[in-house]
Amino acid sequence: MTSTALLTDRYELTMLQAALADGTAHRPSVFELFSRRLTGGRRYGVVAGTSRALDALEQFRFGDAELEWLRESEVVDAPTLDWLADYRFSGSIWGYAEGEVYLPQSPVLVVESTFAEGVLLETLLLSVLNHDSAIASAGARMISAAAGRPCIEMGSRRTHDGAAVAAARAAHVVGFTATSNLEAGRSYGVPTTGTSAHAFTLLHDSEREAFSAQVDALGVGTTLLVDTYDVSEAIRTAIEVAGPGLGAVRIDSGDLVSLARQVRRQLDDLGATQTRIIVTSDLDEHAIAALAAAPVDGYGVGTSLVTGSGVPTCGFVYKLVARAGDDGEMVPVAKASTAKTSVGGRKYAVRRLTDGVARAELVGIGEPPRHDGDDRSLLVPLVADGERVHHGTLADAVAHHRAAMAELPAAAMQLSPGGPVLDTLLT
Amino acid sequence: MTSTALLTDRYELTMLQAALADGTAHRPSVFELFSRRLTGGRRYGVVAGTSRALDALEQFRFGDAELEWLRESEVVDAPTLDWLADYRFSGSIWGYAEGEVYLPQSPVLVVESTFAEGVLLETLLLSVLNHDSAIASAGARMISAAAGRPCIEMGSRRTHDGAAVAAARAAHVVGFTATSNLEAGRSYGVPTTGTSAHAFTLLHDSEREAFSAQVDALGVGTTLLVDTYDVSEAIRTAIEVAGPGLGAVRIDSGDLVSLARQVRRQLDDLGATQTRIIVTSDLDEHAIAALAAAPVDGYGVGTSLVTGSGVPTCGFVYKLVARAGDDGEMVPVAKASTAKTSVGGRKYAVRRLTDGVARAELVGIGEPPRHDGDDRSLLVPLVADGERVHHGTLADAVAHHRAAMAELPAAAMQLSPGGPVLDTLLT
Structure with missing residues (x-):
C-alpha cells in the first residue's frame, strides 16, 4: 500500500x-x-x-x-x-x-x-x-450529444499516465461504455476495447495483408481501420477479406459526416449492411452533435474528453x-x-x-x-x-x-x- | 516496483x-x-x-x-x-x-x-x-514573463493527484524555483515551500492571534497571508506582530497591480522595506506580464500552470x-x-x-x-x-x-x- x-x-x-x-x-x-x-x-x-x-x-x-x-x-x-x-x-x-x-x-x-x-x-x-x-462533466455532455450511440474513451495518450486511468473511470461513470486503457480495466473493471492503429497497416506490405492478418487473429467481428490510404479502396478490400459479416470499420480522419455517408453506401452496396461505422478523429461534444444525422454507430473520444473539453x-x-x-x-x-x-x-x-x-x-x-x-x-x-x-x-x-x-x-x-x-x- | x-x-x-x-x-x-x-x-x-x-x-x-x-x-x-x-x-x-x-x-x-x-x-x-x-511549455512562458522574479508552482489541487507531482517536476525544469507539492520534493528533490491559507486565519479568533501563532511557529521570515479581511489592516497587524523584519506578505485576491502598490507603500512607511510581496491569484503568463511594473517580488502559479494555460x-x-x-x-x-x-x-x-x-x-x-x-x-x-x-x-x-x-x-x-x-x- x-x-x-x-x-x-x-x-x-x-x-x-x-x-x-x-x-x-x-x-x-x-x-x-x-x-x-x-x-x-x-x-x-x-x-x-x-x-x-x-x-x-x-x-x-x-x-x-x-x-x-x-x-x-x-x-x-x-x-x-x-x-x-x-x-x-x-x-x-x-x-x-x-x-x-x-x-x-x-x-x-x-x-x-x-x-x-x-x-x-x-x-x-x-x-x-x-x-x-x-x-465526468465534459463526458456527460458528449454522452447526451451522442443520443444513445455508444461512446468509447481513448484519450490515455493525451494525458498523464496516472490521470489516464482515473479519466477512463470517470468517463465510465457518465456512460462511456468502454476504454482503451488496460489499467482502468484491471483497477476498476471498466470494459476495455481496441483493435489496431495505422502502424499495423503500414507494417505490412499491403493493406490487404494487414486486414487479412487482423481478421485471422481477431475474427471477422473485428474493427478494421480504413483510412490509411484510400478509404473506398480500403472498404472494398475489407469486405473482400472479411466478408459482409465484418464487425466494424473505423474512420480516423477527414470530413467525417460525408465520409460516413459514403462508407455506409459502399458497405450496403457490398452487402455489409450490419457492419458498423466507428469514428474517432478529434471528437468533442460539438463534433458528436454535428454527426447526429450521419450514419455513425459509435464514437471514440480522446483528447477533448481527458482534458475536460476546454x-x-x-x-x-x-x-x-x-x-x-x-x-x-x-x-x-x-x-x-x-x-x-x-x-x-x-x-x-x-x-x-x-x-x-x-x-x-x-x-x-x-x-x-x-x-x-x-x-x-x-x-x-x-x-x-x-x-x-x-x-x-x-x-x-x-x-x-x-x-x-x-x-x-x-x-x-x-x-x-x-x-x-x-x-x-x-x- | x-x-x-x-x-x-x-x-x-x-x-x-x-x-x-x-x-x-x-x-x-x-x-x-x-x-x-x-x-x-x-x-x-x-x-x-x-x-x-x-x-x-x-x-x-x-x-x-x-x-x-x-x-x-x-x-x-x-x-x-x-x-x-x-x-x-x-x-x-x-x-x-x-x-x-x-x-x-x-x-x-x-x-x-x-x-x-x-x-x-x-x-x-x-x-x-x-x-x-x-x-513545461506553458511554464516556460510564465518564467520569461516573470523576467527574473521567482515563480512557485502551487497547482496540485487543480490537477490529478499523480499528475500534480509530475507537473511540479516539469515546472522546475523550466525554472520554477519551488513547489507546494511535498511528494515532488520527496520523489524528485524539487524544493518545497508553503506557509498558510485563509483557513488558518479563520481558525483563530482574530487575525492578530493567527499572525502571532504563525510567527511564533515559523519565525519572522515567514509569509503572512493578508487578504482574509481588510488588507491594510492586516499589513498593520502583520508588522506589529512580526516587526519590520517580516519575510513576506501574500496577496491572493483583488486587483493585484493596485494592491501591490498600496501594500508596498504601506510596508515601506512601516519600515518593512525588505518585506517581500508575493501574489498568487489565478495567475497565468499574461497576468504575470501585466504585473511587470508592479512592486511584486514573486509569483505563485496554480491552475493555469498545471493545466497548460489553455x-x-x-x-x-x-x-x-x-x-x-x-x-x-x-x-x-x-x-x-x-x-x-x-x-x-x-x-x-x-x-x-x-x-x-x-x-x-x-x-x-x-x-x-x-x-x-x-x-x-x-x-x-x-x-x-x-x-x-x-x-x-x-x-x-x-x-x-x-x-x-x-x-x-x-x-x-x-x-x-x-x-x-x-x-x-x-x-
Missing part, C-alpha cells in the same frame, strides 16, 4: 505545526468542498472521484518513509512529526454521491473533524475531485466554513475580502423536484433546508467517525448518474454556453 | 497478437514521437518528462499479476501472453534532451526496435511526454515511420490520406545556430542533415540495445533548458499568438 500522505501542499503541514503549538489545532471544524461557479458556460457539473478519494484517504498515513523525509527536509518540527505518526482521520465526511449532478455552491463534500485532521486533506481531496469531476479542472475549493471557539460553540467563518467570497456555516443540500423534474438546488446553512416528499437529499454519509461507510461500486455510480441526469430539465442538454440549469437557493 | 505495463491502450496488444501470428511482429521498425504543430499560437514547445519516461520504461514488465489479468480478460491469446512474459525492451531510443526546445516535426523521440517491442510503448511514452511537456496536451503522436520488408531493407512508411499526414523515414535533427542564435530546425530524413560547427545536434542516446544510457539529473534538465532558451531569438518571448519562432526544414 503506497502512502498518499505527501500528495499534500506544504502549507497544510506548516499550518498544522503552528496550530498544534497554540492549541487551536484541536478545535472542532467543518471544511467544505464546493465550486463558486460553472466554468465555460456549462449548465451543470457531474461529481466523480468520490470512491477514488476514499481509497486515497485510507492510504493517507505518515509511515516511516514519509516521516523521515519530512524530518530530513525540515518541513515541520518534532512535535508535529509525532502527531503525524499517529494520524488517522477520525472525523466524518458527507458528500454528493458519485455520478450526482452539482451546481454552483453545492456542498459536494462536507468534512467534520478537528482543524488538524481536516486541514491535511485539502490537496488530496481537491486533486481527486477536481480532476475526475472535470472529466475545462480541465472544476474549480472546486476546500474552505473552512465553521469552527468552535474556546467555549465550544461552532462559529460560521468566511473570508471577507473581494471576489473570492465564501459562505460560512455547515451546509445541507436538497434537490427540489416537481413531478420528477429538478427545479432548484436548495442549500441550507446550519440546518437542512425545508423540503417536502418529492425533494431529494443530496449529502450521503461517506465516512463516520473515521470509518468508511460508503462502499458504492462503479456500477452504482453509473446508475446514480443516469437517474440524476433523467431528473434534469431539457434545457440542461443544451451544448451552447449559458447559465446553470438550476438556481442554487441558499436558505 | 509497480508495473507500468498496463498503462497501455488495448489495441497495442491486439496488434501484437496479429503481428506475432503472421510473423511481421519481428520486422525491424522505427517509431517517432513528434508534434505536427504548436497549438495555441505558441512560438516554441519544451520537452519534459524524458527521465520520467525512462523510469516508467524500466518498470514496463508483464509480471504474474498483469499476465493473469490479461488472461482472465481474454485480451490476447496464449502465445501472445508467453511473448509478453519475456518482454524486455531490447531496442534503442534517441531523444531531445529534457528541457530542450522543440518545434513542429521535431523528432522528439526516435525508437528503433522490432515492431512488437516498439508498438507496446506508444501510450506510455505519449502519456508522459504529452503531459509533462504541456506543463493547451493541456502537446499533441505529440507516435508513428511508425520505417520498417523492414522481407528482404531486410528498411522502407519509409506514412499514412497517406488527408490532413493527418506524417513524413516517413528515420529522422535526425540539428538546430542551426548563427552567432549563437538559433535560426532553424533542420530535420534530416534517413540521414543527418548537413551542418557546420556552430550547429547543435539534438538527438541524444537514451537507451542503447535495451540498456538505459541516459541518467541526466533534474538539475541537468534545468541547465539544458536555460541554455536552449538562451539561444532562441528574441521573438520567441512574445506572448501573443503567432507562428513557430523557428522554421522546421525537412532535408
Whole structure:
C-alpha cells in the first residue's frame, strides 16, 4: 500500500505545526468542498472521484518513509512529526454521491473533524475531485450529444499516465461504455476495447495483408481501420477479406459526416449492411452533435474528453466554513475580502423536484433546508467517525448518474454556453 | 516496483497478437514521437518528462499479476501472453534532451526496435511526454514573463493527484524555483515551500492571534497571508506582530497591480522595506506580464500552470515511420490520406545556430542533415540495445533548458499568438 500522505501542499503541514503549538489545532471544524461557479458556460457539473478519494484517504498515513523525509527536509518540527505518526482521520465526511449532478455552491463534500485532521486533506481531496469531476462533466455532455450511440474513451495518450486511468473511470461513470486503457480495466473493471492503429497497416506490405492478418487473429467481428490510404479502396478490400459479416470499420480522419455517408453506401452496396461505422478523429461534444444525422454507430473520444473539453479542472475549493471557539460553540467563518467570497456555516443540500423534474438546488446553512416528499437529499454519509461507510461500486455510480441526469430539465442538454440549469437557493 | 505495463491502450496488444501470428511482429521498425504543430499560437514547445519516461520504461514488465489479468480478460491469446512474459525492451531510443526546445516535426523521440517491442510503448511514452511537456511549455512562458522574479508552482489541487507531482517536476525544469507539492520534493528533490491559507486565519479568533501563532511557529521570515479581511489592516497587524523584519506578505485576491502598490507603500512607511510581496491569484503568463511594473517580488502559479494555460496536451503522436520488408531493407512508411499526414523515414535533427542564435530546425530524413560547427545536434542516446544510457539529473534538465532558451531569438518571448519562432526544414 503506497502512502498518499505527501500528495499534500506544504502549507497544510506548516499550518498544522503552528496550530498544534497554540492549541487551536484541536478545535472542532467543518471544511467544505464546493465550486463558486460553472466554468465555460456549462449548465451543470457531474461529481466523480468520490470512491477514488476514499481509497486515497485510507492510504493517507505518515509511515516511516514519509516521516523521515519530512524530518530530513525540515518541513515541520518534532512535535508535529509525532502527531503525524499517529494520524488517522477520525472525523466524518458527507458528500454528493458519485455520478450526482452539482451546481454552483453545492456542498459536494462536507468534512467534520478537528482543524488538524481536516486541514491535511485539502490537496488530496481537491486533486481527486477536481480532476475526475472535470472529466465526468465534459463526458456527460458528449454522452447526451451522442443520443444513445455508444461512446468509447481513448484519450490515455493525451494525458498523464496516472490521470489516464482515473479519466477512463470517470468517463465510465457518465456512460462511456468502454476504454482503451488496460489499467482502468484491471483497477476498476471498466470494459476495455481496441483493435489496431495505422502502424499495423503500414507494417505490412499491403493493406490487404494487414486486414487479412487482423481478421485471422481477431475474427471477422473485428474493427478494421480504413483510412490509411484510400478509404473506398480500403472498404472494398475489407469486405473482400472479411466478408459482409465484418464487425466494424473505423474512420480516423477527414470530413467525417460525408465520409460516413459514403462508407455506409459502399458497405450496403457490398452487402455489409450490419457492419458498423466507428469514428474517432478529434471528437468533442460539438463534433458528436454535428454527426447526429450521419450514419455513425459509435464514437471514440480522446483528447477533448481527458482534458475536460476546454475545462480541465472544476474549480472546486476546500474552505473552512465553521469552527468552535474556546467555549465550544461552532462559529460560521468566511473570508471577507473581494471576489473570492465564501459562505460560512455547515451546509445541507436538497434537490427540489416537481413531478420528477429538478427545479432548484436548495442549500441550507446550519440546518437542512425545508423540503417536502418529492425533494431529494443530496449529502450521503461517506465516512463516520473515521470509518468508511460508503462502499458504492462503479456500477452504482453509473446508475446514480443516469437517474440524476433523467431528473434534469431539457434545457440542461443544451451544448451552447449559458447559465446553470438550476438556481442554487441558499436558505 | 509497480508495473507500468498496463498503462497501455488495448489495441497495442491486439496488434501484437496479429503481428506475432503472421510473423511481421519481428520486422525491424522505427517509431517517432513528434508534434505536427504548436497549438495555441505558441512560438516554441519544451520537452519534459524524458527521465520520467525512462523510469516508467524500466518498470514496463508483464509480471504474474498483469499476465493473469490479461488472461482472465481474454485480451490476447496464449502465445501472445508467453511473448509478453519475456518482454524486455531490447531496442534503442534517441531523444531531445529534457528541457530542450522543440518545434513542429521535431523528432522528439526516435525508437528503433522490432515492431512488437516498439508498438507496446506508444501510450506510455505519449502519456508522459504529452503531459509533462504541456506543463513545461506553458511554464516556460510564465518564467520569461516573470523576467527574473521567482515563480512557485502551487497547482496540485487543480490537477490529478499523480499528475500534480509530475507537473511540479516539469515546472522546475523550466525554472520554477519551488513547489507546494511535498511528494515532488520527496520523489524528485524539487524544493518545497508553503506557509498558510485563509483557513488558518479563520481558525483563530482574530487575525492578530493567527499572525502571532504563525510567527511564533515559523519565525519572522515567514509569509503572512493578508487578504482574509481588510488588507491594510492586516499589513498593520502583520508588522506589529512580526516587526519590520517580516519575510513576506501574500496577496491572493483583488486587483493585484493596485494592491501591490498600496501594500508596498504601506510596508515601506512601516519600515518593512525588505518585506517581500508575493501574489498568487489565478495567475497565468499574461497576468504575470501585466504585473511587470508592479512592486511584486514573486509569483505563485496554480491552475493555469498545471493545466497548460489553455493547451493541456502537446499533441505529440507516435508513428511508425520505417520498417523492414522481407528482404531486410528498411522502407519509409506514412499514412497517406488527408490532413493527418506524417513524413516517413528515420529522422535526425540539428538546430542551426548563427552567432549563437538559433535560426532553424533542420530535420534530416534517413540521414543527418548537413551542418557546420556552430550547429547543435539534438538527438541524444537514451537507451542503447535495451540498456538505459541516459541518467541526466533534474538539475541537468534545468541547465539544458536555460541554455536552449538562451539561444532562441528574441521573438520567441512574445506572448501573443503567432507562428513557430523557428522554421522546421525537412532535408
